Amino acid sequence: MTEPHGLTPQETFALTRRVTLYSVATAGVLVTIKIAAWLASGSVALLASTADSGLDLLASLTTFFAVRYAAAPPDAEHRYGHGKAEGFASLVQAGLVFASAALIGQQAIEDLIHPRPIADGAWALAVMGVSVVLTGVLIAAQSQVLKKAASVAVSGDRAHYAADFASNLVALAGIGLAAFLGLNSLDAVAALAIAALLLWGAVGVFREASGQLMDHELPDEVRAQIVALMTKDPQVTDVHQLRTRAAGPYVHIQMHVDMDPKLTLEAAHKAIVAAEKRVLDAFPAADIIIHADPRGRAEPHGGAFAETHAA
Template sequence: MTVPHGLSPAQAAALTRRVTALSVATAAILVTMKAAVWTVSGSTALLASMADSALDLAASLTTFFAVRYAHAPPDAEHRFGHGKAEAFASLMQGGLVFASAALVAREAIGNLIDPQPIRQEGWAVAVMAVSIVLTLLLVAAQTRVLKKTASVAVSGDRAHYFSDLASNLIALAGIGAAAWFGIEGFDAVAALAVAALLLWGAIGVFREASGQLMDRELSDEARAEIVRLVTADATLTDVHQLRTRASGPFVHIQMHVDLDPDLTLEAAHRSIVAAEKRILERFPAADILIHADPRGRAEPHGGAFAEVHT
């Protein structure tokens, strides 16, 4: 699971807000164009692509609002913030992709049984070419944002548009083959390939969102970096019970560390605060909790999460 790289929560929020607004605008343009051309062309592949874009518009709108809610500060009812709103948005996106795949497959099978000729194929090809260009630009923008943030909602949205990119290419090939080479049924076969790609993309979205909702640990590399930052001070040793999880744009980190039992409370406090600051330099959106144990004298911790040295 990835984590933000050096951005404050405010900076990450600004990036995700901009890219989700761009996603909504792109989807709206694509739906409008494809709907207009489909009415005159009758292409099943274009209809499949339009249905996909329409559901992507709904998903993008969900993401648009989810990332804004996820960055809202903690309140009395949500002491750990609202970050998991992004994961819920991704689950909704995955469900919409599955629905899109079902609609596409239904139309494709119907067209295989009763093929319909494509009309105005030049317009159909043109709109698919424009769709490919716009989708490429959006995916490039989303990729840049994801290099700087760990937004699972934006990641899910990008997965949609990666599928769109592939589906647009397949639809373009299907329209061209059916209209210019007279290969009957290829238009519907292309639509079935689009449905298969959508299903594969939805599985990836579900997997990433479920990782956050189930409080999956951060990557081994991130955990090792946290331990390194804490133990950079020789007074802090034996980091154990390290627990991490991502919640939308935020990271929650808690651990136990051993300190010299002869340190004063004030000195121990200074060491722990300094360790927290080192972690925050690397993980600016982190919520950190460090429990101090007297070295050599600590009692094992029980409860629902009995102590395990990891």
């Protein structure tokens, strides 16, 4: 689960906008040069990598538009904002990776049965070398963004390209061995390894995206931090019914707090606003709802997710 960071939605959007644009540009360049190299060499490993890069371009475009839509402010029809668009984009990425792995695996098996020699292996190796460098630079840029901003879409894109980086290295080894040692079957074996790496990466992307779409709770340490910030004021003696979830760059937090029943409404309101500000200082992209209960006199609340006496 991607942890929230201490950036405003505007700061997060500025970072994700730049890195997704670079992702699209990188994928476009890789598709172009790999198509040219595959036509010249006929390498099935290179064909596998080309197909993967084509789906990378589609996935990067999906992420490019998703982070922009997710950053749109709440409107009358989406009062919780549009942050889950990032989760949907990650699911699309996972589906594309699964499809890519299936196509690559099918082609690799066919080539194992009917191996073909590699032509212009040096040209193919040069292209794969460029792919490794460009993909590595992109992953480094995405990692820097994720250290500062929480984005499940960028995280999914990075996982996708990390698998791509590994697949490029495998393809590089397979093409080299096939072209210069005459071991043509290794080209197809490399393609099968690429398919396996892609499947592994797709599972990770799917798990993270589904966690956000299913409103998975924030990590325990984050929840503990929220409770500590709320109870820093001795007037707030307990936090219960704490519910948290992430939606793209946003974090939604709701809770009940116990307070002295002798406090005036104005005094209780002032203490709650101060507590809310403490949480917002740590999580500027948070949407917070706080319900005050009179300590020792509150009845369990009803509703679809009613709290019990035991809770």
